[in-house]
Amino acid sequence: MVDPRTVRKWSFRGVFLVITALATFFYLLPLQVGSGRWPGPDLILAFAFAWVLRRPDYVPVFLVAIVMLLADFIFLRPPGLWAALSIMGLEFLRSREPTSRDLPFAIEWAMVAGVMLAMAVTYRLCLAIFMVDQTSLGLAILGQLSTILSYPIVIAISHYGLGIAKITPSEADEMRYVR
Template structure:
């Protein structure tokens, strides 16, 4: 039983890395350049939030840190700032992963939306404090709204395509501990 669980952990970690690599590849493609392009949702952040709430053992904090640090490097963001903010936000969500079993989806979505809004606000505040170049506030708000509105789609795709379900009340982890 423990071997099956460990295999599932590695399968989902590999799947997470594959999803991250595909998202990086798509975002780096020069598909639409120029002004007037609307910002889309931060899909990688949504995948991490959904997985941390549903199966926190599948995405350890070091894996999240490595992926988002690589994203900071690839997208030329201030090195480690967004990574640190994502780590804080996802650990906040991870601490609530046991309670999410009892929540309705609307409450879960609200908690994720508020957490993501605080993350975006913290990022904008730090960038403003250090007078770094950042996107205008309007584009940041559109990016935030698009990210929050895309959360249900990411959860549905995660549940249907990958079988990512909430932890059942009597389920045990790889070490035999009750969740």
């Protein structure tokens, strides 16, 4: 008989893959509403960060690395750069998960926003060092701002729609997931 926790963990990993496939599909559609050029949020990164602060075992490093590397290829970004920065940000947040269990949402949101902004600055610096063409700074700031503003919506979808809540201390002791 299979352990129900194992089934739940692997089913949410599958749900994460479905969410990333849907997000990638909608990013690739040639839709433009209005005349403004407000970039959409990076939902793959937002879901990965939200889930790693709620249930770190649902988003393992290898899964996020593969998804982000494929996204680099699909969205014609420098291969591996955004994936590596995403993994560094994800692992930074994963290491903070035990201490962030009791933090209010505003502090969690600020911590995630800080990580996303640090990733964006590092990404632009790496591209500048190697003299790779970049989008305008304003467009990059708007993209990060839309991702940061979409984070509470991602949390609401994860919590109310999918039932992903933060690990309680008793669950962490039961699962032996205390670092």
